[in-house]
Amino acid sequence: MRLRRTMMYVPGNNPGLMGSxxxxxxxxxxxxxxDSVSINEKDAARNLVKHFLLSHDFGKCEVTVRVNHIxxxxxxxxxxxxxxxxxxxxxxxxxxxxxxxxxIDELISEIEEKNGIEVGSVKLFAILETAKGVFxxxxxxxxxxxxxxxxFGAEDYTASMRTNRTKSxxxxxxxxxxxxxxxxxxxxxxxxxxxxxxxDTEGLIEETKLIKQLGFDGKSxxxxxxxxxxxxxxxxxxxxxxxxxxxxxxxxxxxxxxxxVVALDGRMIDAPVVARxxxxxxxxxxxxxxx
Amino acid sequence: MRNAVxxxxxxxxxxxxxxxxxxxxxxxxxxxRKASPPKKATYPTRTSKVVKSLEDVIKAVELKDGMSISFxxxxxxxxxxxxxxxxxxxxLGIKDITLVPxxxxxxxxxxxxxxxxxxxxRIYGNINGPLGRAISKGVMEYPVVFRSHGGRARAIEDGDxxxxxAFIAAPAADHYGNLNGVxxxxxxxxxxxxxxxAMFADxxxxxxxxxxxxxxxxxxxPQIYVDYVVEVEHLGDPKxxxxxxxxxxxxxxxxxxxxxxxxxxxxxxxxxxxxxxQTGAGGISLAVAxxxxxxxxxxKIKGSFGLGGITSYFVKMLEDxxxxxxxxxxxxxxxxxxxxxxxxxxxxxxxxxxANPHNxxxxxxxxxxxILGATEIDPSFNVNVNTEVDGALTHGTGGHSDTAxxxxxxxxxxxxxxxRIPTVVEKVLTVTTPGETIDAxxxxxxxxxxxxxxxxxxxxxxxxxxxxxxEELLDKAIKLVGKPEPLRLKDQIIGxxxxxxxxxxxxxxxxxxxS
Numbered sequence: 101m102r103l104r105r106t107m108m109y110v111p112g113n114n115p116g117l118m119g120s121x122x123x124x125x126x127x128x129x130x131x132x133x134x135d136s137v138s139i140n141e142k143d144a145a146r147n148l149v150k151h152f153l154l155s156h157d158f159g160k161c162e163v164t165v166r167v168n169h170i171x172x173x174x175x176x177x178x179x180x181x182x183x184x185x186x187x188x189x190x191x192x193x194x195x196x197x198x199x200x201x202x203x204i205d206e207l208i209s210e211i212e213e214k215n216g217i218e219v220g221s222v223k224l225f226a227i228l229e230t231a232k233g234v235f236x237x238x239x240x241x242x243x244x245x246x247x248x249x250x251x252f253g254a255e256d257y258t259a260s261m262r263t264n265r266t267k268s269x270x271x272x273x274x275x276x277x278x279x280x281x282x283x284x285x286x287x288x289x290x291x292x293x294x295x296x297x298x299x300d301t302e303g304l305i306e307e308t309k310l311i312k313q314l315g316f317d318g319k320s321x322x323x324x325x326x327x328x329x330x331x332x333x334x335x336x337x338x339x340x341x342x343x344x345x346x347x348x349x350x351x352x353x354x355x356x357x358x359x360x361v362v363a364l365d366g367r368m369i370d371a372p373v374v375a376r377x378x379x380x381x382x383x384x385x386x387x388x389x390x391x
Numbered sequence: 392m393r394n395a396v397x398x399x400x401x402x403x404x405x406x407x408x409x410x411x412x413x414x415x416x417x418x419x420x421x422x423x424r425k426a427s428p429p430k431k432a433t434y435p436t437r438t439s440k441v442v443k444s445l446e447d448v449i450k451a452v453e454l455k456d457g458m459s460i461s462f463x464x465x466x467x468x469x470x471x472x473x474x475x476x477x478x479x480x481x482x483l484g485i486k487d488i489t490l491v492p493x494x495x496x497x498x499x500x501x502x503x504x505x506x507x508x509x510x511x512x513r514i515y516g517n518i519n520g521p522l523g524r525a526i527s528k529g530v531m532e533y534p535v536v537f538r539s540h541g542g543r544a545r546a547i548e549d550g551d552x553x554x555x556x557a558f559i560a561a562p563a564a565d566h567y568g569n570l571n572g573v574x575x576x577x578x579x580x581x582x583x584x585x586x587x588x589a590m591f592a593d594x595x596x597x598x599x600x601x602x603x604x605x606x607x608x609x610x611x612x613p614q615i616y617v618d619y620v621v622e623v624e625h626l627g628d629p630k631x632x633x634x635x636x637x638x639x640x641x642x643x644x645x646x647x648x649x650x651x652x653x654x655x656x657x658x659x660x661x662x663x664x665x666x667x668x669q670t671g672a673g674g675i676s677l678a679v680a681x682x683x684x685x686x687x688x689x690x691k692i693k694g695s696f697g698l699g700g701i702t703s704y705f706v707k708m709l710e711d712x713x714x715x716x717x718x719x720x721x722x723x724x725x726x727x728x729x730x731x732x733x734x735x736x737x738x739x740x741x742x743x744x745x746a747n748p749h750n751x752x753x754x755x756x757x758x759x760x761x762i763l764g765a766t767e768i769d770p771s772f773n774v775n776v777n778t779e780v781d782g783a784l785t786h787g788t789g790g791h792s793d794t795a796x797x798x799x800x801x802x803x804x805x806x807x808x809x810x811r812i813p814t815v816v817e818k819v820l821t822v823t824t825p826g827e828t829i830d831a832x833x834x835x836x837x838x839x840x841x842x843x844x845x846x847x848x849x850x851x852x853x854x855x856x857x858x859x860x861x862e863e864l865l866d867k868a869i870k871l872v873g874k875p876e877p878l879r880l881k882d883q884i885i886g887x888x889x890x891x892x893x894x895x896x897x898x899x900x901x902x903x904x905x906s
Contacts, residue, residue, distance in 0.1 A: 119808075119871070120644055123835045324643030 101382065102162060103127045104249065104289050105318040105334045106327045109166070111136035112145040118152050121161070124324040125331070128162035133178055134169075134193050142174045146181050153185035164189040164225055170204055183208055184215040189223035189248060194256070196232045201243035208246065220245060225291070229253025230260045234275045241286035249289035250279050251320065255296075265296075267303060269310070280315040289317040298323040308333040334383055341384045344377035351377075396773055396822045398897045406513060406533025407887050413896040416796055416827055421749050421893075426550030428591055431618075439566045440620045441602070445479035448621045452594045454480065458555040459489035459515075461592060463585035465560070465572060465721055468496040469631025472560040472598055475623060477502065481510045491554055492516035493543060493584040493742070494787045498631060506530055515552060516543070517787025526885055527783040528904040535784065535886045537777060540720065541746025541753060541793035542891035544587040549749055551893055557592035559585045559617075560626050564599035565607040568617025572722075573609070573732040575601030577626035579633060580722025580731050581701075582611045586741030589616040600626045609732070611739055633725050639681055639704075640674030644806060644835050649675050651857065652762060652804050652833045653682030658854035659800050659847060661759045664692055668714070669699040669794055670762040672723045675804045679762045680704050687713050698745070698754055699761075699790060701737070706730040709737060718754055720745045720790075746793035748891050755790070755797025763791055765803045765832075767819040770861050772826030772841045774803060775819035777888060780812050782878045782902040784886045788823055793891050795828040800847070807834040813868035813875070815861060820878065821888060822897045832861060839864055879903060 107128035110121045113136070121129045131152065137145040149165060165187050167178035182190065192204060204224065212219045224246040228234050234257060241247055254272055258264055263271045276292065283290035292311040295304045308319060308330050319330055336344070347364060351374050354362040362369040381387040394400050394412035403409050411419065442448040454460070460480075462473050473492065480488060486509050495502070497520035505511045507530065515536040518526065526535055538546055546552035559582070563574035572582040577600055589595050589612045596619045597612075640646060652675075656662055668683065670676035681704070687694060694714040697705040701719040703726030709717050710730075717737045722728045730737045746755045755761075766786065767775040776791050778784050795801040805814045814834065830847055832839045837857035840848045851858055886899030 120835060124643060124647060325641075325646070 103318070103383070103385075104162070104291060106321050106330050107162070107164070107291065107318065108321045108324065108327065109136065109294070112149040112165075113137050113141050115148060115152075118148070119156065122158035124327050126161060126321065126324070126327050127318065128164060128188075129158060130164050130166050130191055130320070131187075132166045133174070133182075134166045142168070143177075146174075146178055150181050150185055153182070153187055162188045164191045164223075166191040166193060166227075169194050170207065176207070179207055180211060183211040183222055184217070186217060187222065189225050191225040191227060191251065193227045193253070194229055194233065195226040195240050196230055197236055198239040198243035201226065201240055201247065205244040205246055222246065223248040225249045225251050227251045227253045228275075228279060229256040231257070232260075234278055237279050237282035238285060241282050241288050247286070247288055249291050249317070250283045251291045252276060252279050252293045254293035269307065276311065276314055276316070284315065290315065292316045292319040294320045294322050295326065296322070298325060301325075301329050305329050305333060336380045336384050340380050341386070344380035344384075345386075347373060347377035348381065394894070394896065396771075396825050396896060398822060400895045400898060401884070404534060404884055404887060404898065407536060410887075410895045411893065413825070413890050413894040416825060419892040419894050421549060425548050426553070426591060429593055440568050440614075440618065441566045442619050442621050445476060445598070445621055445623065446483060448596050448619050449476075449479055449483055449485070451619060452556050452596065454485055454556055456485055457487045457489075459491050459553060461491035461554045461557045461588045462493070463559065463582065463588065464492060464494035464496065465579040465582060465584065466577065466627045466632045467579075468498045469577075469627040469629060470496065470498060470560065471625060471627040472558065473499055474501055476558050476598070477505050477510060481505055481508065486510060487512045489513040489515060491552065493540070494519060494789075495522055497521055500525070503530060517789070518784065519787050520785055523785035524783040527785075527899070527902045529881070529883060529885065529901050531885065534884050534898070536889060537784075537788050537886060538889045539746065539788045539793045539891045540584065540742045540790045541748060541755065542788075542889055542893070544741065544743035544745075544747040545749045545891060546889070546893060547587050547591045548743060548747065549893065554588055554592035555594065557585070557588035557595045559589060559595060559597050559612065561597045561599040561612075562626065563601045563603055563607055564597050564620050565603055565605040566620060567605055568595075568597055568614040568620050569605075569607040569610045569612070570597050570599075570617065571607060571609055571611040573611075573728055574603070575599075576629060577601070577632060578725075578728050580728035581719045581739045583720035583740050583745065584742045586612065587743050594618045596621060598623055598626065600624060633722065633728065638674070639677045642674070645675045646678055647835050648804050648806065648833055649678030649682055651838055652679045652802050653686065654854065654856055655802060655831060655833060655838055655851060656683060656760055656800065657686055658850045658856055659760070660850060661800055662686060662690075662692060664694075666692060666694040667696045667698065667757060667759045668694065669697065669758055669760075669798070671764065672700060672702050673764060676762045676764070677702065677704055679804065680708070684708055684711075684713055696757075698758060699794070701727040701731075703727060706737070709734065718745070746790055746797070746891070748793075748796070753793075753797070755794050758794060758798040760800040760802065761794040761798040762802050762804055763795065763824075765805050765814060767816050768803055768805075768814060768829070768832050768861075769816055769819045769826075770865060772829040772832065772861065773819050773822045774824040774826070774829060775821045776823045777886070778821040778899060780875070782820060782880055782900070784821075784899045788888070792824040792828070792896075795824045796891065801828060801830050803829055803832045805832075805834060807836055807864055807868055808871055811872045813872055815864045815868050816875070817865065821899055823888060825890075825896065832864070834864065836864060836867060
C-alpha cells in the first residue's frame with residue numbers, strides 16, 4: 101500500500117517542469133503524453149519522457165505515465181517505448197470495458213517479457229471518463245491484476261452525460277459513488293478528478309473534503325500549489341492520531357492475550373473501529389501497511 | 392598572500408594601495424581615532440545656501456582635478472543626479488574625478504563615456520548592471536572597490552575613504568539645507584546611506600527638485616552639515632525610484648524554497664517574542680516573510696524589529712503588531728515611504744547605525760535572522776553575489792556580508808539551478824561573504840546546514856526538515872547540468888572586494904571582450 105493523496109500531472113513535452121516535478125512533495129507524478137501534448141509533438145514528448153524515466157531522479161514520488169489510448173495512432177508506440185523504462189505504472193485514459201483492459205494487460209505483458217521485466221510489475225491506473233467507463237467500473241477494476249486504482253476524469257464524463265461541471269458537483273455525485281464503491285469491492289484505490297481552478301484554494305479544499313468523505317484515496321492535481329491543501333485535508337488531526345494509536349495498542353494487547361474482546365476506556369472496540377484506526381495511522385504516515 | 396578564505400591577494404594593488412588580507416571574522420581590530428571633516432564658520436550674515444545651478448555650485452566648492460565626489464543610491468534606477476553632476480563637471484573641464492557612490496545602477500551606464508574621456512578615473516562603490524560589465528572588460532585603468540553598506544560607512548569614518556564633496560539628492564530641502572526623503576515628486580523615503588557622507592565629507596551639496604519654505608520638517612539631514620543647496624528640475628524618474636507594489640512569488644518552486652526556509656527559522660528556536668528579522672525585496676525573500684508572519688500571528692509572537700531595506704510587507708507587519716519597530720536604511724516602495732513619514736516606530740537609520748563594524752555597536756549585531764540570496768555558494772558556504780557566471784562584476788555587495796556577520800541565523804535562499812546555471816559550485820568565483828558567517832543554504836531540494844552549526848542541524852533533524860548536505864547538492868547540480876568549464880580570465884585586477892572590516896576578501900579579474 102502507498103499513499104496516493106496527490107498525483108500531479110506534468111506535461112511530457114516540458115523538460116523544465118519534469119525536472120522539478122519531484123520536489124513538491126506530491127505522492128505521485130504523472131508524466132503526460134496525452135491531452136497536454138499536441139499531435140505534432142507526440143513523438144518528441146514520448147522520447148523526452150523515456151529519457152527522463154531512464155535518467156532522472158524523481159525522489160520519493162510514484163511515477164506513472166499517462167499514455168494515449170491504445171486505439172489512437174500513438175497508444176501502441178507509447179506502450180512499446182515507455183513500459184521498458186519501468187515506470188511504476190501506466191495511466192490509461194478513457195477505459196470503458198473489461199475486454200479493453202485485458203487487451204492492454206496482454207500488450208504490456210508481451211513488452212515486459214520481451215524486455216526481461218517481471219511480468220505484471222508495471223501497474224495500471226484506469227481512468228474512467230465516459231458514461232460507459234463509469235458504468236463498467238467494477239468489471240474494469242477486476243479485469244486485470246495490474247489495476248491499482250480507478251481514476252475519475254470528470255471533464256469528459258460530464259460531456260458524455262450531456263451536462264457540465266459545477267463547483268458544487270451534484271452532476272458527479274453518482275459517478276464518484278459508483279467508482280469508489282467499485283474500487284472498494286475490487287480492493288483497489290479510488291482517485292478523484294482534477295480541480296481545474298488553480299487559484300481557488302478554498303474551492304479545492306471544499307471539494308477534497310467532499311471526496312475524502314465519499315471514501316476516495318486521493319486526487320489528481322494539475323499544479324504544485326494544489327498539493328499542500330489536499331494533503332492537509334487528508335492528514336488526520338493530532339487527537340485522531342492519538343486515539344488511533346491507543347485503539348491499535350489495545351487491539352494488539354488483546355491479540356497477544358488471545359482475547360476475542362477488545363476494550364478501550366471500558367468500551368468494546370469492534371473490527372470497523374480497528375480498521376479505521378489503522379487507516380488513520382496510515383494517513384498520518386505511521387503505518388506502511390494498511391490492513 | 393593567501394587570505395583566510397584561501398584567496399591570493401597581492402600585497403599592493405595599483406589604484407588601491409597596500410592591502411590587508413582578510414583574516415577571519417572579527418580578527419581585524421582597528422586603532423587610532425576616527426576621521427573628521429574640516430572646521431567651518433557660518434555666521435548669521437549667511438541667510439541662504441541656495442546656488443542657482445550645478446555648475447555654479449561646482450565652482451563654489453572649488454572642485455578640482457583628482458578630487459572625490461560621493462552620491463547615495465536611494466533613487467536607484469530612477470536616479471538622474473549622478474549624471475547631471477558629472478555632465479556639469481565635464482562641461483567645466485575638470486578631470487580625474489574619483490566617484491564614491493553607495494551604488495550605481497543600469498541607468499548609470501552612460502558614465503562609461505565620462506570614464507573614456509578621463510572625467511572619471513576611479514570608482515569606489517558598488518556597481519549593478521552594464522557599467523560593471525564594461526569595467527570587467529577593462530574600460531578603467533584602476534580597479535573598482537566594492538564595499539558592503541557597513542563597510543563603506545566604516546571606510547569613510549575610519550579615514551580610509553575620503554570624500555571631498557558629497558552630492559546628496561534630497562527629495563525635499565529648505566534654503567538652509569535641512570533635508571528629507573519623504574516628500575515631493577522624487578520621494579525615496581530613508582536617506583540612510585547619505586548620513587555618513589553628510590557628516591564626514593569636506594563639503595556637502597544638497598540637490599533638490601522640491602525646495603520648500605524654511606524650516607522643513609521632518610528633518611533627516613540637518614542644515615549643520617549642508618554647505619549648499621541647488622535646485623534642479625528633476626532628481627530622476629519616479630518610476631525607477633520606487634515600485635508601486637511589491638509582489639510575492641506565485642512560482643511553486645520558489646514558494647517551496649521559502650517554505651523550507653521559514654520552517655528552518657521555526658526549527659532554529661529563534662522564532663519567539665523579541666524576534667528580529669531582515670529580508671530583501673526579492674520574490675523568495677518576501678515569500679519567506681509571508682510564511683514567518685503567518686507563523687508569528689498563529690503563535691502570537693511579538694517580534695522586536697524588522698531591519699534593512701523596507702518593503703510594504705514589513706510595513707504591514709509593523710502595523711499588524713508583528714514587529715514593534717522598523718529600522719530603515721532604504722525604502723523599497725511607496726508604502727514604506729508613507730509609513731516612514733507617519734509612523735514613529737518606523738525609524739530612519741544611517742548605514743553606520745545599520746552595519747558599520749567599527750563603531751560602538753551597529754544594528755545587525757542584534758539581528759536574529761536574515762534571508763539572503765546568492766549567485767554562487769560552495770561547499771565551504773562561501774557566497775558570491777558580485778560576479779556573474781561569465782565573470783562580469785555586475786552586482787553590488789549591499790548589506791550581504793554585514794547582515795551575515797551580525798545575524799544569529801543567516802539563510803541563503805536560491806534555486807539549485809537557474810536556467811542551466813548551478814548555484815552550488817565547487818569554488819565560488821568571487822568571495823563576497825565568508826562561509827563562516829553562513830548557517831544554511833536552502834533550495835528546492837532541501838536544507839543544507841553548515842557543519843559548524845551542529846546545534847542547528849540537530850534542531851532541523853528533530854523538526855524533520857528535508858536535510859541534505861551541500862556536497863550532495865553539488866553532486867546533484869553537476870548531474871543535472873554538468874560541470875562548467877573554468878573561466879578564462881585576464882591578469883588585470885578590475886575589482887577589489889573589501890570585507891566590512893576593511894580587509895580584502897577577494898579580487899576580481901577582467902574578462903575577455905568578445906563583442
